[in-house]
Amino acid sequence: MASVDLATSYAALILADDGIEITADKILALTEAASVEVEPIWASLLAKALEGKDVKELLSNIGSGGGGAPAAAASAAGGAAAAAAEAPKEEEKKKEEEKEESDEDMGFGLFD
Template identity: 50%
Template sequence: MKYLAAYLLLVNAGNATPSAQDIKNVLAAADIEVEEDKVEKLIAEVEGKNVEELIAQGNEKLSSVPTGAPAAAAGGASAGAATEAAEEAAPEEAAEESDDDMGFGLFD
């Protein structure tokens, strides 16, 4: 991830095709140990590709990843019930919290 971040930082700074040495320089400036094989692999993967297109492809892939929200996956009815239960619990908790100080404040 750090290699990709360095690559994107260089592209954002105006270097449309950063070299392996450019990436190593950025990482060295941040005092990060560089693994040569990972830098070379990144350069080989992105060679000849447009960064904006790669980001768009990545966003498409991420949109298909499940978020792990069980209430939403179970259906609208159970999600609505969960929301109602949360809303009902919130005022009770607020009332309990206000009673905890028994009318005495730290700076009263």
């Protein structure tokens, strides 16, 4: 199954790289040319999931999930923004501690 997933993904990337519309038929044609047997439903599902999306842009935005905005705001606004940026980190630590404590409340722990 892993080779099927890779084959369909690579086929979609090849189509996107060439600027060709990603369709189930074209995915199947590429996987068939690569001698990988793919059930039409998988090609259809992938084509439907990528319909109307710019695959190249999706790939270029993988690591930019908003991490740069707080850093830019902190450097632009000075120390006040940096102190404000620390507050969410503290809340995150509290949530993690509460989560760890809740495991103990259930009567089992990691090393029990």
